[in-house]
Amino acid sequence: MSEHDQIAQAYRSVVMGRRSIRGYLPKPVPKALVEEVIAMAMRAPSSLNTQPWNFTIVSGAALDAIRKGNTERNLAGVPSSREFKASESYEGAHRERQIGVAKQLFAAMDIPRDDKAKRLDWVLRGFRQFDAPVSIIITYDKVLKGNDIAPFDCGAVVNALVNAAWSRGLGCVINSQGIMQSPVVREHARIPDDQLIMMCVAMGWPDESFPANAVVSHRKSVEEAVTFIDFEE
Numbered sequence: 001m002s003e004h005d006q007i008a009q010a011y012r013s014v015v016m017g018r019r020s021i022r023g024y025l026p027k028p029v030p031k032a033l034v035e036e037v038i039a040m041a042m043r044a045p046s047s048l049n050t051q052p053w054n055f056t057i058v059s060g061a062a063l064d065a066i067r068k069g070n071t072e073r074n075l076a077g078v079p080s081s082r083e084f085k086a087s088e089s090y091e092g093a094h095r096e097r098q099i100g101v102a103k104q105l106f107a108a109m110d111i112p113r114d115d116k117a118k119r120l121d122w123v124l125r126g127f128r129q130f131d132a133p134v135s136i137i138i139t140y141d142k143v144l145k146g147n148d149i150a151p152f153d154c155g156a157v158v159n160a161l162v163n164a165a166w167s168r169g170l171g172c173v174i175n176s177q178g179i180m181q182s183p184v185v186r187e188h189a190r191i192p193d194d195q196l197i198m199m200c201v202a203m204g205w206p207d208e209s210f211p212a213n214a215v216v217s218h219r220k221s222v223e224e225a226v227t228f229i230d231f232e233e
Contacts, residue, residue, distance in 0.1 A: 014167045020217075021171025021202075022105075022130045023210025028059070029134050029170065029203065037168060037203075038136075041161035044153070052140040052150040053157045054195060059134050062188045066135070067128040069184035070177075074127050081182045084151065084198040101217045108211040126177035132202035135178060136161065137185060139195035154198050161201060171206035171213070174199060 001009075034057055042051070058066065074080075090098055105111075111118040129135050138158060144150040162172040178200045179185050185197060206213055 014163055018163060018166040019171075019213065019215065020173040021204075021206045022125070022173050022212045023207040024130065024132045024171070024202075024204035025207050027133065027205045029205070033168060033170070034134060034136075034203075037161065037164045037170065040164035040167075041157050044157040044160040046153045046156070047149045050144075050150070050153065052144050053154050054139045054141075056137040056139065056189045056191060057134060058137065058189050063129070063133075063135050065188040066178070066184055067131075069188070070179075070181045071124060071127045073181045073184065075124075078181065080180045082176060082180055083182050083196050086176060097218075101215075104215045104217065105212050108215050110211075123177075126175060127180070129175055129178035129200065129202040130173060132173075132204040134203040136201040136203060137179065137189055137191065137197060138199045138201065139191060139197050142194050142196045145196055151198060158199060158201060165203055169205070170203055172201050172203045175202050176200075178202065 038055055038057075042053075046052075089095075106113075106119075106122075109118075109122065111122060125131065138154055140150045140154050158174060162174065165172050176199060179197055182197050185191060185200075191197060
């Protein structure tokens with residue numbers, strides 16, 4: 001096998017093998033390893049090399065305080081204050097895919113449709129960032145707010161981050177529930193005022209006994225997603 005083929009095989013193994021991890025071992029992640037993952041992620045492409053992204057990496061007592069505040073405020077009915085807005089609802093095929101992965105996860109976790117207690121417990125896990133030992137909060141320079149390219153670049157770096165982590169044996173899940181209460185995140189993660197909170201990524205060592213970690217979400221086929229124009233066979 002050529003060196004190129006070996007690289008291609010290793011890359012394919014990471015990209016096709018990666019899955020979202022929602023259950024973690026109670027084992028710390030070394031700072032040096034996190035730095036290595038971030039360094040790899042930051043090789044992501046960036047428009048005009050602007051690199052708008054910044055990372056605040058939280059663990060220990062600060063992360064526990066974010067989990068607690070985020071959970072308490074959400075349970076108390078405090079409206080979401082996410083700074084990077086998500087769609088309030090999906091329809092059509094997008095909604096079908098959303099429901100599809102939820103069914104996969106609930107089946108894996110043995111959460112019946114009418115079991116309100118188990119469903120609430122699952123939601124609370126999201127608010128707690130799935131009890132991961134590390135939370136990576138991705139922000140970008142607020143001066144770029146309204147510029148669609150900045151969040152596009154941040155999406156690229158997040159994709160690179162989760163793949164880089166997987167290549168080093170770490171699991172991640174991109175988790176917007178964990179930053180629903182931005183005042184809590186800003187306070188305990190000490191996010192500067194010149195930064196806009198976009199997303200957080202839970203990261204840690206996968207617990208292979210956690211059923212949801214085996215779920216592989218269904219994806220559109222290449223035929224569904226791609227249109228070739230004037231392309232020779």
